[in-house]
Amino acid sequence: MKAPPLPLSITAYRTGLTLAEPALSGLLAFRARRGKEDTARLPERRGVPGRVRPRGRLCWMHGASIGEALSLVGLVDGMIARGFSVLVTTGTRSAAELIGARLPPAAFHQYVPLDAPxxxxxFLDHWRPDLALVAESEIWPSTIVALHARGVPLLLVNGRMSERSFKGWGRTPRTAEALLSRIAVCLAQTQEDAERFARLGAPRVSVTGNLKYDSAVPAVDEAHLAHLRSVVGGRPVWAAASTHPGEDAMVARAHLALKDRLPDLLTVLVPRHPHRGAEIASEVAGLGLRTARRAQGGWPHGAIDLYVADTLGELGLFYRLCPLVFLGGSLVPHGGQNPIEPTRLKAAVLHGPHVENFTQVYRALDAAGGALAVADERDLAAAVADLLPDPRRLRAMAAAGGAALLPFEGALDRTLAVIEPFIAQMTLSAMARP
Structure with a gap:
């Protein structure tokens, strides 16, 4: 099926970004001064390569931030097993630091350039990818147009289209169709996502499921975990993970409400953005709680009420330490955070009402009894008070949650099965060349 002509909106967008290159360079420099860009690797954000392209077939994979990038790890291994080198790009420093430590030798990381043509x-002239895989909802016009013009198949994997995004794209239907028709296949997480992509004009859509269900749980240093457990001792401990502004104070006030019933309670607060650690510690101390920050080398010894775990890539450590985990981004209208990792690491899950980014999995966990919804900070305190002193109930919730995830596994194999014909076509084309 031939893609429709590019509408004026896309032409204007690409022209505008070309003219705006000096301003975009200034924006990158400003972000670098604020610590949001890696100064040493800033040229990569302008498409300047940071290393030599490896020989042979190259698969480019892109995940905007931590969650999207980590969902690609299984595909990285799959493509390496099929003879490809793999270039993984991200757009944030935190994702770069985390994914860089998890990539095997045949894969490497670069920062994705901004979408200026x-x-x-x-970027594409240097890397010359044979195949491009983009995770979830990254629909960048200049990138899509450039890949299509070069004949590079682009697959949207682990595709997600929220109701809000669907309505937004629906206001510019010709633009949406022009872009989605240039994507070789949209592999959607759910039937609802698939229907939204199709209604916006994507001609080839399949439901393959969520790759995050097949992701390996984060590794942990067992000696480090054992030491942390010895420091905590027999104190009741729970975690508030991936919290967003506004939720930190709610968690702290919930802790205060629990002090009479659980006087030795330890609350571990893991902010979604670690750079907020100092701000959170100051706010919590203002409520009268004794705090320590992990980024400063603090430990949750007996004198500490609330431990601010403001480091990167250690959620697996705290999910193993804490039998009960509240997932942030859900008591404020952010859309929630992914509950798959804590559930697979045998933690019972609490969450607020705002979980629309992960509706399917929360619906399944809630129905099975592996997770429990709380309406506000008072409800959160009541749930912790009921659950934390009851290890048997926590174990039952964790087991129910793990069982609820089983039917959703298999997305990795289904995704690789869709990719196989593209690899076969590359092989046939290479054989046909003189």
Whole structure:
């Protein structure tokens, strides 16, 4: 099926970004001064390569931030097993630091360039990918147009289209169709996602499921975990993970409400953005709680009420330490955070009402009894008070949650099965060349 002509909106967008290159460079420099960009690797954000392209077939995979990038790890291994080198790009420093430590030798990381046509062109001219896989909902016009013009198949994997995004794209239907028709296949997480992509004009859509269900749980240093457990001792401990602004104070006030019933309670607070650690510690101390920050080398010894775990890539450590985990982004209207990792690491899960980014999995966990919804900080305190002193109930919730995830596994194999014909076509084309 031939893709429709590019509408004026996309042409204007690409022209505008070309003219705006000096302003975009200034924006990157400003972000670097604020610590949001890696100064040493800033040229990569303009499409300037940071290393030599490896020989042979290359698969480019992109995940915008931590969650999307980590969902690609299984595909990285799968493509390496099929003879590809793999270039993984991200757009944030935190994702770069975390994914860089998890990539096997045949894969490597670069920062993704901003969507300015010349910068994208420079990036593609150097890397010359044979196949491009983009995770979840990254629909960047210049990138899509450039890949299509070069004949590079682009697959949207682990595709997600929220109701809000669907309505937004629906206001510019010709633009949406022009872009989605240039994507070789949209592999959606759910039937609802698939229907939204199709209604916006994607001609080839399949439901393959959520790759995050097949992701390996984060590794942990067992000696480090054992030491942390010895420091905590027999104190009741729970975690508030991936919290967002506004939720930290709610968690602290919930802790205060529990002090009479659980006087030795330890609350571990893991902010979604670790750089907020100092701000959170100050806010919590203002409520009269004794705090320590992990980023400063603090430990949750007996004198500490609330431990601010403001480091990167250690959620697996705290999910193993804490039998009960509240997942943030859900008591404020953010859309929730992914509950798959804590559930697979045998933690019972609490969450607020705002979980629309992960509706399917929360619906399954709630129905099975592996997770429990709380309406506000008072409800959160009541749930912790009921559950934390009851290890048997926590174990039953964790087991129910693990069982609820089983039917959703298999997305990795289904995704690789869709990719196989593209690899076969590359092989046939290479054989046909003189």
């Amino acid at each position: 010349r910068w994208i062109g420079r």
